[in-house]
Amino acid sequence: DSGVTQTPKHLITATGQRVTLRCSPRSGDLSVYWYQQSLDQGLQFLIQYYNGEERAKGNILERFSAQQFPDLHSELNLSSLELGDSALYFCASSVGQGENSPLHFGNGTRLTVT
Amino acid sequence: AQSVAQPEDQVNVAEGNPLTVKCTYSVSGNPYLFWYVQYPNRGLQFLLKYITGDNLVKGSYGFEAEFNKSQTSFHLKKPSALVSDSALYFCAVRNSGAGSYQLTFGKGTKLSVIP
Numbered sequence: 001d002s003g004v005t006q007t008p009k010h011l012i013t014a015t016g017q018r019v020t021l022r023c024s025p026r027s028g029d030l031s032v033y034w035y036q037q038s039l040d041q042g043l044q045f046l047i048q049y050y051n052g053e054e055r056a057k058g059n060i061l062e063r064f065s066a067q068q069f070p071d072l073h074s075e076l077n078l079s080s081l082e083l084g085d086s087a088l089y090f091c092a093s094s095v096g097q098g099e100n101s102p103l104h105f106g107n108g109t110r111l112t113v114t
Numbered sequence: 115a116q117s118v119a120q121p122e123d124q125v126n127v128a129e130g131n132p133l134t135v136k137c138t139y140s141v142s143g144n145p146y147l148f149w150y151v152q153y154p155n156r157g158l159q160f161l162l163k164y165i166t167g168d169n170l171v172k173g174s175y176g177f178e179a180e181f182n183k184s185q186t187s188f189h190l191k192k193p194s195a196l197v198s199d200s201a202l203y204f205c206a207v208r209n210s211g212a213g214s215y216q217l218t219f220g221k222g223t224k225l226s227v228i229p
Contacts (some may be wrong), residue, residue: 002157002159004157033217035219042219042220042221042222043158043204043219043221043222045216045217045218045219048215048216050215055215056215056216058216090157090158092157092158097215099146099208099210099215100146100163100165100208100210102148102160102163103150103158103160103217104160105150105157105158105159106157107155107156107157108156108157
């Protein structure tokens, strides 16, 4: 068990809808990362927060947004969903800002857009 | 920009034989390199990392990896494969420069250990 908790485990929704994915980092970790994993794109970095502030941004669509709250949990909001957004969404956490400390991953949220 | 290449989508090896999963990287500065393993329906688990120092790094479950700067490679190895090693393996790289936080993953290599 990595100590990173993601909810829900599964999410099925329709195109055009909006969903929120939640992540609680490992105790003591200040950084939270979001990744999208799909068969054709592999593991894509979306965004990183450190202690409530955005630290790095990857291939995150404008329809997607995230935030990290004062208690350090994070939410990833996906709106105007399209079929192509169906994927596994992983949250990870690390102690520092990610220089050389490993990431600890949750078990992911599987999103299916129909 | 930084990138990782895992040239083999799948590697098959017999139980008890040595295994190698290949990884090459591209980064503008000095690299921080990582290997992760993913079992079905689970998140990625950290195996080992190279930051600096000895080119041969040892990690969890008997895995090791060798950093080769001239070949920009970081191949994952294990002397004797177990059936339980069957999983998806990811190599990842980060630029060690200040302000570089993004960790870039390869597309993964599926390792199958045959009994």
